[in-house]
Amino acid sequence: MKEINIYLRIGEKDFAENKDIGKEIRTNEIMPELGAGHEVVLNFDKIDRASQSFIHSLISDPLRKYGDRMLELVTFKNCNDNVKEMIKIVLSYLQDALENKEGD
Amino acid sequence: MYLVRMGLLKILNLQCDATLHEHAAEGRFIPLKQVRTSAELTEFITEMIPLLHTESEQAKTIGYIINELGGNVIEHAHEKNGAILCAQFFKKSNTIRIGIADTGCGIKKSINQSHQAETDLAAIRLSLWPGVTGTTNKPGGTAQNAGAGLFFIKSIATLNKDFFVVYSGNGLYKLLTNKSGNIKLNADPFVDRHSKSEALPYWKGTLVGIDISLNQTQEYRALLKAIRDIYFSLRKTKTYHKRPRFA
Numbered sequence: 001m002k003e004i005n006i007y008l009r010i011g012e013k014d015f016a017e018n019k020d021i022g023k024e025i026r027t028n029e030i031m032p033e034l035g036a037g038h039e040v041v042l043n044f045d046k047i048d049r050a051s052q053s054f055i056h057s058l059i060s061d062p063l064r065k066y067g068d069r070m071l072e073l074v075t076f077k078n079c080n081d082n083v084k085e086m087i088k089i090v091l092s093y094l095q096d097a098l099e100n101k102e103g104d
Numbered sequence: 105m106y107l108v109r110m111g112l113l114k115i116l117n118l119q120c121d122a123t124l125h126e127h128a129a130e131g132r133f134i135p136l137k138q139v140r141t142s143a144e145l146t147e148f149i150t151e152m153i154p155l156l157h158t159e160s161e162q163a164k165t166i167g168y169i170i171n172e173l174g175g176n177v178i179e180h181a182h183e184k185n186g187a188i189l190c191a192q193f194f195k196k197s198n199t200i201r202i203g204i205a206d207t208g209c210g211i212k213k214s215i216n217q218s219h220q221a222e223t224d225l226a227a228i229r230l231s232l233w234p235g236v237t238g239t240t241n242k243p244g245g246t247a248q249n250a251g252a253g254l255f256f257i258k259s260i261a262t263l264n265k266d267f268f269v270v271y272s273g274n275g276l277y278k279l280l281t282n283k284s285g286n287i288k289l290n291a292d293p294f295v296d297r298h299s300k301s302e303a304l305p306y307w308k309g310t311l312v313g314i315d316i317s318l319n320q321t322q323e324y325r326a327l328l329k330a331i332r333d334i335y336f337s338l339r340k341t342k343t344y345h346k347r348p349r350f351a
Binding site: 041052064071077082086088091093094 | 142143145150167175248325329338339346
């Protein structure tokens with residue numbers, strides 16, 4: 001199990017918005033762990049807000065590749081209501097889009 | 105003198121012979137600032153928020169808007185000059201006006217990489233639609249793009265009853281304030297109360313402006329919840345989806 005501290009990764013700021021950093025985390029840490037079947041904990045402690053772009057860059061590719069299995073392996077830890085709401089938004093449109101794609 | 109103080113000549117590398125007694129910018133305005141990378145955008149937002157002296161909830165919304173608009177330019181405009189941003193506080197109306205401009209490829213060229221828009225206005229309409237991005241025509245976007253940024257900004261403006269304008273090529277779309285209490289978020293920007301034009305002088309690139317009335321800025325989380333509700337209402341199926349694990 002790997003725990004990723006988002007606050008430390010983004011330079012100790014309370015607004016997670018830089019999707020280039022999101023991409024780095026996804027490519028270098030999340031995807032390899034999920035590929036090996038390991039659990040990943042995304043720790044949002046001290047994060048007050050996260051942009052849609054940032055959350056999308058973190059989770060869209062893992063969800064596309066691993067589907068619901070990704071949600072079994074990834075835990076979103078210490079999210080405040082703002083961050084939870086954004087994660088729900090991004091998951092909502094991604095899951096809907098992927099479902100429609102499968103139904104095509 | 106206004107344009108000099110806002111830094112227009114400085115950005116253009118031009119000299120100003122007139123003597124100017126500069127008033128402090130703090131709490132009043134952010135002069136024109138050039139942003140070329142995500143790191144510079146992050147730095148701009150970090151520096152900007154304390155300067156505006158806004159309440160915490162309003163600062164969150166303003167930071168969000170600047171980030172999405174600036175990020176769009178850096179990613180989609182394909183322009184070495186990046187984005188030019190500025191902001192000004194108007195005390196009488198208690199409003200912050202934010203402007204962002206680029207001289208990049210424009211919305212039509214960007215959108216038409218993956219969609220078909222015959223006019224600049226048609227491209228602006230598509231760019232404001234949730235889930236439409238120039239980077240792909242696949243539902244849900246790419247690993248880095250969802251086509252949600254401008255829709256989020258329009259939604260925030262709608263909920264706060266703020267003006268919001270997008271100008272690209274010959275086309276302009278302006279979201280007008282909704283006077284009634286019954287506010288509804290729409291996927292199609294042409295369903296919102298708006299004005300539009302297709303015969304304006306050609307601007308090579310994109311301009312976006314938003315007025316944020318500090319008297320009526322809603323709590324950040326309430327904005328997010330309203331946006332989630334519209335995404336849910338747009339769902340094509342009502343199948344149960346697996347939920348994220350929060351700990």
